[in-house]
Amino acid sequence: MSNTSTIVDRIWNYCNVLRDDGVSYGDYLEQLTYLLFLKMDYENVTELGKSSAIPAAYNWDSLRRLEGDELEKHYRDILTELGQGSGLIP
Template sequence: MNNNELVAKLWKLCDNLRDGGVSYQNYVNELASLLFIKMCEQTGQEDDLLPEGYRWKDLKGKVGIEQHRFYKSLLNKLDGDHHAIVQAIFLNATTTITQPAQLTELIDSMDKLDWYDNDGTGKARDDFGDMYEGLLQRNANETKSGAGQSIPHAR
């Protein structure tokens, strides 16, 4: 799957975020945090970039409120990480996801994506930057058009 296809699938996950009350401006930040952790797993760079116990498998291995608490802890831990790349990505990182089930659904959906190109090769570190830029572009385009704005419903 090429990067454009992955960006489209990742952007589709924003429906989950919007439905859970995450503001439109926070879509990219939420996806980028999770995407970086997932990409470390996919590229085999977890040992180099992420501390033991704060990796995709650790996040995925928890459910519900436990997963949500762990995710907040993970963001805090990576904010103070010694690796410059990790620290830059997670500087002052927080989550606006308030519903644990929403986070679990997002993580499960990301985990099911096909992260490999048609030639069977996985994504490289540069691909994270390309996907992040693609998400930023989608965000800019959607913000300009006003799409994706949540309108409160009367109950």
């Protein structure tokens, strides 16, 4: 299976989990978009050596270290903090 197919399958699996938990299409699409933005920024930094405008306390790596309620709270904090700023995308 190609890398693209694997990614698409994983995203659909996440969508199915969210849908089964009662999250609407618009809501889970929005959340997946935010997560993909954080993941893409992380890959730009780690794989391409680019700098990030996202503070380390709110980047993808900060999410990877957490689980459960801590993860959910931190994700909400990230959305709140980054939503108040400007200029994250050059």
